[in-house]
Amino acid sequence: MLASLSSNKAALAPVTHFPAEQRCLSIAKFHLAYAGKMALRDLTLDLPRHRVTAFIGPSGCGKSTLLRAINRLHDLNESVTHSGHIQLEGQDIHAPDMNVTELRRRVGMVFQTPNPFPMSIYENVAFGLRLQQRLPKRKRDDIIEWALTSAALWDEVKDRLHRSAWQLSGGQQQRLVIARTLAVQPDVLLLDEPASALDPISTLKIEELIRNLKSQLTLVLVTHNMQQAARVSDYTAFLQHGELVEYGPTDQLFTNPRLQRTENYITGRIT
Amino acid sequence: MRWQRAVFSNVGFLKMSGSGLWPWLCAACVALSLLMLAALLTLLTIRGLGHFWPAPLEEVTLKSGDIVIGQPVRETTLPKGAGSERLYFTGNQDITGSNWQWITIDDISQQAEPADLIRLTRTPWGDFIGRLMTVESGDQRLTEQAAWTFIHDALALPVKQRPPGTLVLATADGQILRQPLASVTYFQSPNAMSWGQKTIAWGQRIWQFLSEGPRAANTGGGVWPAIFGTVLMVILMSVIVTPFGVLAAIYLNEIAHQNRLTRLVRIGVRNLAGVPSIVYGVFGLGVFVYGVGGSIDSWFFSDELPSPTFGTGGLLWASLTLALLTLPVVIVATEEGLARIPDAQREGAVALGATRLEMLTRVVLPMATPAMLTGMILAVARAAGEVAPLMLVGVAKLAPQMPVDGEFPYLHLERKFMHLGYHLFDTAFHGEDVQAAIPLVFATALLLVLIVLVLNLTAIFLRHYLRRQRGNEC
Numbered sequence: 001m002l003a004s005l006s007s008n009k010a011a012l013a014p015v016t017h018f019p020a021e022q023r024c025l026s027i028a029k030f031h032l033a034y035a036g037k038m039a040l041r042d043l044t045l046d047l048p049r050h051r052v053t054a055f056i057g058p059s060g061c062g063k064s065t066l067l068r069a070i071n072r073l074h075d076l077n078e079s080v081t082h083s084g085h086i087q088l089e090g091q092d093i094h095a096p097d098m099n100v101t102e103l104r105r106r107v108g109m110v111f112q113t114p115n116p117f118p119m120s121i122y123e124n125v126a127f128g129l130r131l132q133q134r135l136p137k138r139k140r141d142d143i144i145e146w147a148l149t150s151a152a153l154w155d156e157v158k159d160r161l162h163r164s165a166w167q168l169s170g171g172q173q174q175r176l177v178i179a180r181t182l183a184v185q186p187d188v189l190l191l192d193e194p195a196s197a198l199d200p201i202s203t204l205k206i207e208e209l210i211r212n213l214k215s216q217l218t219l220v221l222v223t224h225n226m227q228q229a230a231r232v233s234d235y236t237a238f239l240q241h242g243e244l245v246e247y248g249p250t251d252q253l254f255t256n257p258r259l260q261r262t263e264n265y266i267t268g269r270i271t
Numbered sequence: 272m273r274w275q276r277a278v279f280s281n282v283g284f285l286k287m288s289g290s291g292l293w294p295w296l297c298a299a300c301v302a303l304s305l306l307m308l309a310a311l312l313t314l315l316t317i318r319g320l321g322h323f324w325p326a327p328l329e330e331v332t333l334k335s336g337d338i339v340i341g342q343p344v345r346e347t348t349l350p351k352g353a354g355s356e357r358l359y360f361t362g363n364q365d366i367t368g369s370n371w372q373w374i375t376i377d378d379i380s381q382q383a384e385p386a387d388l389i390r391l392t393r394t395p396w397g398d399f400i401g402r403l404m405t406v407e408s409g410d411q412r413l414t415e416q417a418a419w420t421f422i423h424d425a426l427a428l429p430v431k432q433r434p435p436g437t438l439v440l441a442t443a444d445g446q447i448l449r450q451p452l453a454s455v456t457y458f459q460s461p462n463a464m465s466w467g468q469k470t471i472a473w474g475q476r477i478w479q480f481l482s483e484g485p486r487a488a489n490t491g492g493g494v495w496p497a498i499f500g501t502v503l504m505v506i507l508m509s510v511i512v513t514p515f516g517v518l519a520a521i522y523l524n525e526i527a528h529q530n531r532l533t534r535l536v537r538i539g540v541r542n543l544a545g546v547p548s549i550v551y552g553v554f555g556l557g558v559f560v561y562g563v564g565g566s567i568d569s570w571f572f573s574d575e576l577p578s579p580t581f582g583t584g585g586l587l588w589a590s591l592t593l594a595l596l597t598l599p600v601v602i603v604a605t606e607e608g609l610a611r612i613p614d615a616q617r618e619g620a621v622a623l624g625a626t627r628l629e630m631l632t633r634v635v636l637p638m639a640t641p642a643m644l645t646g647m648i649l650a651v652a653r654a655a656g657e658v659a660p661l662m663l664v665g666v667a668k669l670a671p672q673m674p675v676d677g678e679f680p681y682l683h684l685e686r687k688f689m690h691l692g693y694h695l696f697d698t699a700f701h702g703e704d705v706q707a708a709i710p711l712v713f714a715t716a717l718l719l720v721l722i723v724l725v726l727n728l729t730a731i732f733l734r735h736y737l738r739r740q741r742g743n744e745c
Contacts, residue, residue: 104623111622113615118634131629
């Protein structure tokens with residue numbers, strides 16, 4: 001009786017652990033509060049290396065908050081408090097000896113609205129490089145070409161690298177922002193609803209890009225679009241009210257969710 | 272358009288058969304503002320620039336037999352039907368004691384514009400109006416055309432290179448005056464001039480006004496030292512206020528915690544912009560001139576005491592006072608610019624591994640540059656027109672030396688300087704010859720407006736260039 005109950009419970013519990021050698025990010029008992037108001041509650045999950053993990057959930061469920069916590073962007077806001085651990089490749093990102101700027105280089109972030117800087121396309125991609133070290137111009141040019149090629153933008157902008165980045169279309173701007181992030185060769189790329197402000201064709205290009213990039217790095221995607229999560233991600237985590245509800249391989253979560261709450265959400269019965 | 276009509280026709284009052292009165296009322300306000308602006312500029316332009324046009328000279332024979340030569344200026348009707356009077360500018364202050372003469376129109380028996388009347392400007396004594404008899408140069412006695420050519424050639428040379436010569440002149444009533452050539456600054460015979468010659472002479476007179484120093488207690492001559500003083504003071508002020516204001520705005524908007532104290536400081540800064548400028552003048556006099564300047568004198572210039580070096584009004588203190596006056600303007604404009612920058616830009620930079628300083632210097636400040644320039648434009652516009660505080664902290668009626676010259680250290684911050692606004696005030700109210708001052712007041716006012724315009728346009732074009740370079744609005 002007792003054994004069957006515990007086995008039943010194990011079956012219901014979300015898959016949150018991967019073997020150590022597959023783990024890229026490891027979140028353990030992580031809590032976060034804005035000015036005392038709890039936003040994330042006791043999150044524990046591992047994100048596998050070179051895979052796309054999607055965070056889904058209703059608005060205000062904390063998925064963007066979690067994404068920003070991985071980049072330590074909450075450092076800018078002093079009313080944010082947190083407890084628990086986030087480890088990147090086994091290193092605690094909140095450890096005192098962790099260099100925040102180095103962490104942010106290793107964990108790139110792309111935001112909902114494209115935010116290219118008011119400078120040329122070239123300078124946008126070179127921005128992160130210039131922050132780090134002085135590179136010879138030819139080396140820098142090579143990296144910029146590589147980054148723009150990886151972001152599937154090179155062919156479109158190679159003739160106007162020194163024009164303003166603000167003249168690009170929204171989809172191109174978003175790919176430019178991805179290229180800018182790739183240029184500093186991060187281990188992880190966080191994408192916060194990267195296609196929500198774009199038209200369907202640009203969205204498809206971004207999705208294709210995400211699938212192609214996972215051979216190079218680990219991607220974490222926050223999205224409101226269920227189909228998008230199903231199309232591009234390998235694993236999906238469903239968050240609600242700041243808690244992790246269900247986490248597992250995307251196919252399994254969408255076709256055969258273990259919990260009623262998850263099924264209700266992905267079939268659109270609750271918002 | 273349809274929504275406009277719908278909205279306006281729903282407004283119950285000010286409704287006029289079908290179409291609303293509202294848009295017309297708004298348009299009328301704009302039209303009125305434009306009209307007043309146009310009237311101001313037209314008045315300044317006509318009265319200011321018209322002064323330099325070579326006006327015709329009249330020879331008037333009175334019923335009493337007296338002859339008067341002069342430039343008609345204006346007419347006024349006398350009260351109780353006593354006819355009207357005309358004011359003539361007659362010059363010849365050294366002979367008749369006055370430059371001006373009122374003549375009753377009814378007294379005039381004959382009026383003509385002979386071509387041989389001349390007008391020349393001399394130092395001292397100002398204008399002479401009359402006839403040229405001969406020119407004596409060495410043994411030569413030149414008359415008619417030869418005399419005109421000689422004078423024309425001689426006046427084109429600097430005073431020291433002119434050939435020696437004396438002009439023999441005759442006034443209206445036949446008195447002979449011998450005028451050395453070296454003392455003549457300007458010579459013309461307006462009645463004999465063609466339109467082309469008049470235009471050239473007009474340009475020359477304007478150039479003299481812009482490039483020469485004042486004469487005759489600011490009622491004559493040019494305004495070059497005042498232009499120079501105004502522009503130099505404004506530039507110094509901008510150099511002082513811009514970095515201060517920008518840094519303060521960065522602190523308020525980017526660094527300080529946004530709490531009640533910050534809001535209080537912000538309200539305080541905004542209200543400082545409304546403090547009357549004379550109050551800043553008093554502050555500048557007390558703190559900068561007497562306090563700081565007095566201390567500098569006692570530490571570094573004690574040999575010169577009791578005559579003050581920095582302990583009296585001067586260029587530096589005036590610039591500092593005006594910088595203080597315009598500081599709130601720069602802070603508010605910059606802060607608004609910083610607040611308009613989306614947080615996504617800041618986060619984008621930080622997410623790439625930029626430190627806070629790198630984020631500020633590489634992304635935020637370049638984006639806020641147009642706003643900073645806007646602040647500077649407003650500051651310049653305000654500072655160039657201020658007169659009241661300057662009277663307390665360093666402006667002079669007539670500065671003996673320019674603040675910049677060839678003498679080390681070239682820029683003399685302790686010197687008093689001239690300022691167009693104060694020059695205007697002084698010419699208008701403190702001159703001996705009020706009639707002569709009136710056109711100069713208009714010309715100076717026009718010049719002041721033009722200088723503010725030029726300073727503003729420079730900053731506006733700079734801002735436009737920066738925006739264009741970025742390829743978009745921000």
